[in-house]
Amino acid sequence: MVTTFLLNGHTIVVPRLGTFSLSCNGKLIPDTRPAKVETDEEKKQMREFLQKLVDGIYNVRVRYTPTPKVTVAAKLAQFQNIIVL
Numbered sequence: 001m002v003t004t005f006l007l008n009g010h011t012i013v014v015p016r017l018g019t020f021s022l023s024c025n026g027k028l029i030p031d032t033r034p035a036k037v038e039t040d041e042e043k044k045q046m047r048e049f050l051q052k053l054v055d056g057i058y059n060v061r062v063r064y065t066p067t068p069k070v071t072v073a074a075k076l077a078q079f080q081n082i083i084v085l
Helices: 002-007 040-055 068-076
Strands: 012-014 018-026 057-066
Touching: 002 012, 002 018, 040 057, 057 068
Parallel strands: none
Antiparallel strands: 012 018, 018 057
């Protein structure tokens, strides 16, 4: 469900944790969409255009912006080496 929201362009805010959103890079392609999509040829042109759009998307990532409290807690966290025998 979270994935679906992100893929549909929504931002998800989790109280006291932070904000999640989706970002990506892409190549610019010329707008070759047909004006209308009624005939089989126009449907084929639309499928080809949409495939070019999908192929041009790269570097997709989920962005996380923590709340100020989480940022402070992360800075204050300390870790110790533990030797396990």
